[in-house]
Amino acid sequence: MLPPSTRRSLPMALLRAREVIMAHFRPMLARHDITEQQWRVLRVLAEAGPLEATELANRASILPPSLTRIIKAMEEREFISRNKVKEDGRRALLAISPAGLALIEELSPERTAIYDAIEKRYGAEQHERLLDMLESLIQSESTEG
Amino acid sequence: MLPPSTRRSLPMALLRAREVIMAHFRPMLARHDITEQQWRVLRVLAEAGPLEATELANRASILPPSLTRIIKAMEEREFISRNKVKEDGRRALLAISPAGLALIEELSPERTAIYDAIEKRYGAEQHERLLDMLESLIQSESTEG
């Protein structure tokens, strides 16, 4: 088979798709002076409760070096807190703070509205199918074989 | 509708999907000491012929500041060349060099093999459908409405 042209390749399509979607969220995040990655960290901690850095990095799809910097910045702004684990001097539990939760609460309505608008434009069934297909792709490629 | 959990949101799914796909290509690119973005620039120029920076940036999905730096690096390694446009002192035509073309030729077989393996694991029909759905999403979100 021919190598895919840049106009129809999976990596490019995924990149562009993500761009057009995130374009809708960026103004909201910019108004509150947080980055896309910081926002992911907040949401993961809000949903999952306190996590160690490695687990948080996995769930938020952020590499460890980036997470180190992000945590430092968010600790200074008091959006998250860290508590060392007694039994293991290497680990620390990261938790969202009241201020972090407040930010999530504050942004929730707008966030939902943006998602709904995307879903409406693209079609709810399409949207679900696309999510299924992406999850399937991630499955088929992440489990080595 | 509820805000999507981080486990089933379009931005996260697109990000993860891209990660697992690119993981297959990174070793190849690393062996030849070029970045993912430099590789995109080369392929776009190889396919489309000489382009101005703005058009190249659009086609390769790279922001202008990044492209400026990438072009500088690739000029030094003589993978691309730039020629100023006579009629308009602002513009310049960027073209792939023989060395750049040679690199593409050299990587083509491996690149095709990687794509084929992905397509085989995921399923050729699935793959086509996913590309269609992504293009449709890009369409529905990029044209403002």
Added chain:
DNA sequence: CACTTGTAGTTAACATGTGAATTACATCTT
């Protein structure tokens, strides 16, 4: 216990992403 191996997290170095400001050049308008 000393040594090796493994793991969590950080640091370093460099490339890119991102938004804002800036420069250089074109074009329009009067």
Added chain:
DNA sequence: AAGATGTAATTCACATGTTAACTACAAGTG
């Protein structure tokens, strides 16, 4: 021609992506 406006590209500042190296601590092994 002079000034206003627009456009292509760059520069700046800061955040993140990426790989490799490193530190700190833990657990296994002799």
